[in-house]
Structure formats: structure tokens, C-alpha cells
Amino acid sequence: MILRNCVIFILLILCLAMLPFPIFAENAKDTKVPVNYRASINFHVKVEQETQKVYPAVNLQIVDWSTGKVTREEYSFPEYAISLPSNFNYKSDDYEKVVRQSNDEIFSYGSTFQKDDVIETENGPKSYCAYSIKYTQNKAGSYDKLTRPIVSTLYEFDLNTHTLKTVNQLESESLELQPINGLEVYSMTGKNGNDYYSVFTNEYIASIPAGFRKPDKYDKYPSNLEETFTPTPQKGDYVSRRWIDYQGYEYKITTPEGKVSDTKKIEGGVNGYGIMQIGDSEYKLNTFKDNNGEYRKTITRKDSNNEEILCDNWLCQGFVSPNKTKIIVYRNITNSDGSTRNNELKIFDPESHQFVKSFDNYAKYNANAWFFWFGENILLKGQGHLNGEIDFPFLHIPTGIKTFQNDSLNYDSYSQIYDNFYHVNVNDYLTMSDPIEVIVNGKNVQYSGQGTFLLEDMTSYVPLRDFVDSIGGNIEVKNDQVVVNYKNKSTQYKLSNNNDVIVYGGRSYVRLWDIGEKLGFSIKFHEKYDENDKKYWRRYTLD
Structure with a gap:
């Protein structure tokens, strides 16, 4: 009996091994996303x-x-x-x-x-x-x-x-x-509108009448003072708009689950006009002709006590963070002939009613700025690159650090960022740029958080702790000094020296070329170009 069972078991294993699909857990595990x-x-x-x-x-x-x-x-x-x-x-x-x-x-x-x-x-x-x-x-x-x-x-x-x-x-x-991009529903689309059904159960969810555009991610437009909503959609919601007349638009809010709100009218609604209430203050962007017949834009803050002008310029733009704790005020500074001489980006704190940061000449190559939020801290703006391509710098609001998207320099518009899916906690990172791959002696540096990134001047910074752990070195902290030891090499950094170290959120970042060469590595930079997708893939190897 035991022998017969063993023979049956062996035959079963042999049959399973001949099947055209993997049967072992480790084979399936290899295909899972990170x-x-x-x-x-x-x-x-x-x-x-x-x-x-x-x-x-x-x-x-x-x-x-x-x-x-x-x-x-x-x-x-x-x-x-x-x-x-x-x-x-x-x-x-x-x-x-x-x-x-x-x-x-x-x-x-x-x-x-x-x-x-x-x-x-x-x-x-x-x-x-x-x-x-x-x-x-x-x-x-x-x-x-x-x-x-x-x-x-x-x-x-x-x-x-x-x-x-x-x-x-x-x-x-x-x-x-x-x-419908990003929604848990699909639509049966016809002349009379869109009927929404669950992608999971095929059950009917809701309908949107004809005339309304397909839902757009509200995450793309949550902050622009030129178009404000009452009630305001939440992050993750979608907005369908229908043009009424020259007075503005109607809109419907759709949740990710496909639930659709009653029809509302966009407050303001006319291009170049919008109002948003934040705390005890009303923020208004208004476009009008001045006494000389010239068009002007202003952004004002008004409460029960006073009214102040935050921006007075034909190219004023206002953008509010999703949690309404920061307001970006952006304007172009022009020459007498109307050409752009400079531009200014300021961060206004609605709680203290004060400007807390200012950045000069933010958009170097493109006067028309577009700003989008990733989390509460990271701001995106597409701008032209010197060779005619489109690059994507990210501005980290708390620190003012500007970084560039590392994975691609391509011809797409800013919307291509939203054609991607990010499975990360965006507030844990300095940038939404893809981390750059760093390989030391054939092995990848393992990132426990923010990975290697490029600053605006194309200097690469690597997370210090992750890099040292990956190469098998050790770190000694002595007050403001950090000493890095690797084999017979040693180097040190002063945490308060902003030229050598970026410190944020309890983590330190140092220049990759600096620490690599000081610890005896030869460094190579690889930039693979994909002709079809117009993309550059970057990687560093250290030996």
C-alpha cells in the first residue's frame, strides 16, 4: 500500500511538472509588482x-x-x-x-x-x-x-x-x-449620455446626461483659482463639465466608485475669474480692464477687517494646495515690449496671512506655467527644455528644492504625468521623479525611502544611509559630523553644510560623485535612449 501510494504521488508530480503553467509559489511571486x-x-x-x-x-x-x-x-x-x-x-x-x-x-x-x-x-x-x-x-x-x-x-x-x-x-x-480612466466603472456611451456600470460586478451605478464631457481627474485642477467649485470635489473625484453659455459651466462630481452628484454650477465659471473661501478669508482672482483700457488680473484676500492685493499683473495665477494650507501666487515680469524678463513664484500661508517663500525665475524657458500637486508638498510644472523637448521640474514646497524628472525627457505635454500610476506615499518623498538606479559592484542600492535624484543643476544626490548600508560600510555620527567608513577609506560630512548635504525628514542626501570617488569607486553614468518613446533611462554603476 505504501509503495503504491508513493508511485501514485511520483506520477502526480511528473504530470504536474508537464503542465504549461507554473505551479510553484515562487514562480508566481516573481511577476508581482514591487x-x-x-x-x-x-x-x-x-x-x-x-x-x-x-x-x-x-x-x-x-x-x-x-x-x-x-x-x-x-x-x-x-x-x-x-x-x-x-x-x-x-x-x-x-x-x-x-x-x-x-x-x-x-x-x-x-x-x-x-x-x-x-x-x-x-x-x-x-x-x-x-x-x-x-x-x-x-x-x-x-x-x-x-x-x-x-x-x-x-x-x-x-x-x-x-x-x-x-x-x-x-x-x-x-x-x-x-x-473611464481611474474610475471603478465603465460607461455605455451613446447619444443620450453615459450609463456607468461597475467593472467588478457589471451592476448599473449612475448616469451622466448628454452634453457633459467625460470625467476629468479633479486632481489635475484642484487648485486653479480661475475655476472653483461649490461644493468642492475631493481629491480622487472626477468632474464632468457642460458649457452653458458665456456665464460659465455646469458640472457633476463623480466619485471613484462611480457615484454621481446633482448638477452644480461652477462658481465664477468665466475664464479669468474665481473665488475660494479658505478659513475666514475670501480669495478672488479677477480679470478686468483698467482705466487705460488694458486688461489686468488681480488676486485679492478679503476678510471682515480688510482687503489686500496678493498679485496685480496681467499674468497672475493662483493655485491652492489640496489641504488649503498653501497658496501659490505666480506672475510674469515683463519688459516694456511685453516680452518676459523674469517670473516670480511666492508661497502664501492662509493661516498667518503672510508670504513665507519666494522663488525667482522659476520657469526658465516657458512663460506659461502650469502647476499640479502631488500630495501636499510637491508641485509640478511642465516647461520647455533647451533642446526643444519637454522636461518636468518638481518643486518641493517645504524646502524649495527643485528636481527634474529622472525617467524621461520627452515630447509629451504635462498631462503625461497623469497617465502614470504611483503606488507610493507621495508625502514621504522629496520629488515624484523616478529614483535613479545605482549599482555598486553589481548590486543595486536598496532605497528605504527617497532614492537617488537629480537637482535642477543635474547634480545627483544619493540617500547616505541607504548607500553606505548597500556597500557594507558604516556611519559614525559625532554631533554635527557624519563619518563614513568603507574598507580602508573614510570621508566625513557636516550636516549643517547645505552645499554638501541635503537634510530633510530625518534623512541625509549627499552628492553621488563626491562620496563615490572619496570611497575609491570609479563611477560611470549610463543614459539609454529609446527612439520610439523618446525617453532616456539613467543609471549609475560604481566599481
Whole structure:
């Protein structure tokens, strides 16, 4: 009996080993996303020319914030392939859509969104995208007129298992499935509006009438005094707007779960005008013509006792942090001919009613500033780079430290930051730049918090404790002095010396080239360029 059981057990193990999928936990564990990471996901279409079939594909980029390591993979799903119509001729193939045509019809197959957000679920991070099959008239002026029902399929991509599954499929003369970026709902979109359904259960949630635009992340616009809301949406909410007339807009608030508010009117609503109440004060941005007939903008603060002007300039802009503890007042300083000479960024404290910080010439290459918050501390503004590309400096409000996005210098607009998903506590970091990967003697430096980053002058700073621990050195703290020992080398830093050390939140950062060379390492900087994505991937190696 024992022998027979052993034989059966061995045969069972051999059978399992022949299966085409991993059965052991460690194999599955290798595919999981890191604890702290940034993800960028891009849905597109793959075309098999030999078989004339098309199917979904996903480009996934993961940046591990504990090392700075960048992983980029493409996952294809031929199991969902459809055949291209055989009696149609080639018209176009691009990243997100395949188009064929006959004498009477145009066939298209493509993804509804090419870049989608990630949703954290109980079963791990997921992302959603819809692919649609459409036949329309091949006739001038009628290219959008359907000749057959739309077939749209909503897919769910699992970032851990890298698998794709169908959430719902719809064949309709008038409706089409569309995911809503970052929301836990998808919409059935038609001429009469959008009906929202849960991506988890397919249950109906709510509706938004026709005329309202698709929901935008309120996180993009929570602070601009030119457009204020009553009641104010919360961080994480989405806003759908509908233009009424020259008096402004109506809006609806949608929660991440898909709940929709009653219709409200944007307070102010007219471009260049807005009001926000913070504490006992009313902050107003107003645009008007002065006595000379020139347009002016002012930002004022008014309470029961007095009224003061915070900014008086045609290019005044006001931005309020999500918790309303800081107000950014930004203005351009122009020459007599109207060209920008300088610009000024000030931080106003609503509690003390005082300006607490000022930054001169913040936007070096672009006079038009756009500011967005990450957490309560980090401010983003896209500006032109010297070679014509777009770079993204981050301003850390408490310290005034300006850093540059480390993972890419590309041609996208500032909105590309919001095409990414950050699984980090943003208030723990000096910058939302991806940490730069640092490899010492073949091993990655492990970051316990903020990783290696670039300052505005492109100087790289590495977290001191993490770096020393990774190389097997030790640190001695003597009052204001920090002594670093590694093998037969030693160097020291004075914590109060701002030129050598950045200290914030109980952590110290030193210049990578400085500490590396003083401890006897040779340092190499690698910058890999991706021609397709126009991105530079940075890495340091120390030997």
C-alpha cells in the first residue's frame, strides 16, 4: 500500500511538472509588482500580417522605487484575435487602430484608450481598456455612419499575472463600451449620455446626461483659482463639465466608485475669474480692464477687517494646495515690449496671512506655467527644455528644492504625468521623479525611502544611509559630523553644510560623485535612449 501510494504521488508530480503553467509559489511571486512603484500601461493593437488577424496587446512599464530599476515588457493576447475581413483592402495600420476598406464600407478595430490608469483592487492592481469593431460608410461626409452594429469588448489587465480577461461585451446599434480612466466603472456611451456600470460586478451605478464631457481627474485642477467649485470635489473625484453659455459651466462630481452628484454650477465659471473661501478669508482672482483700457488680473484676500492685493499683473495665477494650507501666487515680469524678463513664484500661508517663500525665475524657458500637486508638498510644472523637448521640474514646497524628472525627457505635454500610476506615499518623498538606479559592484542600492535624484543643476544626490548600508560600510555620527567608513577609506560630512548635504525628514542626501570617488569607486553614468518613446533611462554603476 505504501509503495503504491508513493508511485501514485511520483506520477502526480511528473504530470504536474508537464503542465504549461507554473505551479510553484515562487514562480508566481516573481511577476508581482514591487511594494513602491510607478506604472505606465499602454493598450494597443497587434497585427499578424501572415494570418491577417488582429488582437489586443499591452505595453507595461514598472519602475521599482526601492531600486530605481525600470522594467518594460509587451504582452500580446492572440487568444482574443479576430480575422480581418478578406474582401477589404489595406487603408492604415497604426499603434491603436487598424483600418481596412471596401468600395462601400470602412472596417476599423482599435482600442478606446491607449493609456489607462491602474485601479487598486482586493486582488491586486488592474487596468481596463475597450476594443471596438466598427463598420461605417465609405462615402464622403458619411464616414461616421454605421453600417453594422458596433461590437465593443471591455478587457481587464492584471499587472501581477500579466493576463487579460473579458469584463463585458456589447453589440449595439448606438452604444459603445468605454472605460473611464481611474474610475471603478465603465460607461455605455451613446447619444443620450453615459450609463456607468461597475467593472467588478457589471451592476448599473449612475448616469451622466448628454452634453457633459467625460470625467476629468479633479486632481489635475484642484487648485486653479480661475475655476472653483461649490461644493468642492475631493481629491480622487472626477468632474464632468457642460458649457452653458458665456456665464460659465455646469458640472457633476463623480466619485471613484462611480457615484454621481446633482448638477452644480461652477462658481465664477468665466475664464479669468474665481473665488475660494479658505478659513475666514475670501480669495478672488479677477480679470478686468483698467482705466487705460488694458486688461489686468488681480488676486485679492478679503476678510471682515480688510482687503489686500496678493498679485496685480496681467499674468497672475493662483493655485491652492489640496489641504488649503498653501497658496501659490505666480506672475510674469515683463519688459516694456511685453516680452518676459523674469517670473516670480511666492508661497502664501492662509493661516498667518503672510508670504513665507519666494522663488525667482522659476520657469526658465516657458512663460506659461502650469502647476499640479502631488500630495501636499510637491508641485509640478511642465516647461520647455533647451533642446526643444519637454522636461518636468518638481518643486518641493517645504524646502524649495527643485528636481527634474529622472525617467524621461520627452515630447509629451504635462498631462503625461497623469497617465502614470504611483503606488507610493507621495508625502514621504522629496520629488515624484523616478529614483535613479545605482549599482555598486553589481548590486543595486536598496532605497528605504527617497532614492537617488537629480537637482535642477543635474547634480545627483544619493540617500547616505541607504548607500553606505548597500556597500557594507558604516556611519559614525559625532554631533554635527557624519563619518563614513568603507574598507580602508573614510570621508566625513557636516550636516549643517547645505552645499554638501541635503537634510530633510530625518534623512541625509549627499552628492553621488563626491562620496563615490572619496570611497575609491570609479563611477560611470549610463543614459539609454529609446527612439520610439523618446525617453532616456539613467543609471549609475560604481566599481
